[in-house]
Amino acid sequence: MTLRKVKKILISQPEPSNGKSPYYELREKFNIELQFRPFIKVERVTAKEFRHQRINILDFTGIVMTSRTAVDNFFSLCEELKITMPETMKYFCISETVALYLQKYIVYRKRKIFFSQTGKIEGLNTAFTKHSKENLLVPVPEEHNEEVLNYLTSKKLKFTVSVMYRTVSNDYAEGETLDADMLIFFSPLGVQALKKNFPDFQQGDMAIGCFGPATAKVIEDEGWRLDCEAPTPEYPSMAMVLDAFLKENLKK
Incomplete structure (x- = not known):
């Protein structure tokens, strides 16, 4: 499967309230659009x-x-x-x-x-x-x-x-769509919440990244393709592995 060029990334976490985030540096570096949208809430x-x-x-x-x-x-x-x-x-x-x-x-x-x-x-x-x-x-x-x-x-x-x-699942409004080229997950519950909101979700050429082995396992159990994963010895943070992924993706 050839991935689409990633220009919009949905990060399933709340947007940082202090205005600082390594993701903002990636946004400037690669000229991408970021959406901070938690799939789950407390x-x-x-x-x-x-x-x-x-x-x-x-x-x-x-x-x-x-x-x-x-x-x-x-x-x-x-x-x-x-x-x-x-x-x-x-x-x-x-x-x-x-x-x-x-x-x-x-x-x-x-x-x-x-x-x-x-x-x-x-x-x-x-x-x-x-x-x-x-x-x-x-x-x-x-x-x-x-x-x-x-x-x-x-x-x-x-x-x-x-x-x-x-x-619990942070539900999407009726008629709201999943408008992104890449999804980033941080917990198994986030994956479950996506399925609840979009039961007919098909990955296709959309990229998926995640943090943590438990989240990776749930994604793979769904039969979805995992395109980048942290932490690893080389990339201990999600932002670091995303940087490496985008360098390769945007070359194409």
Whole structure:
């Protein structure tokens, strides 16, 4: 299959809010058009769904925050339920980035906040050992891995898991078309969302690129052709492999 010349690339992520992105450099370098359009979005559970979990947030003395998305959805739910977090609440965060993000919702210097230096839950070992009697709440997405929960169990900590958000398809409007020469995927859920929106999708001479082995596997399982993939030893980022791909594609 001979690929068409790529002039329009759909990147299935939100457009960077800070105005900076290596993709912008590619746009100038190759004179291409970029569309930032996430195929998936995060949706918080409703207050009614949360109540069905029979969890009272103020029964807990500590919250385990595994991502900024968890922070956003936790405090959004608290706001809807008119729950004000007490100053005594402790926050155990997976990274310093997540810990600092709490400033969006609470006065940071007045709170007991702990974070992992490694970006892994094990980096909170000292904090959990010191505060082993806390009653912990762990906000998680509907589809989550068990790594954090297995660790908390191994440490014999008292914790409760609460599903507070989920990833859903970011649907196209009726009659909206897929106007691109190349699609870039970043998750298996993004591939599934494309299929949901365009069940009759045929790749043809359109190029497809992706980030991550799990995403690559789903694309190949669909029988689609994968034209560029990251990370690799040579191209650790999506922008780098896209640069190499476009150099070859636009030669033709």
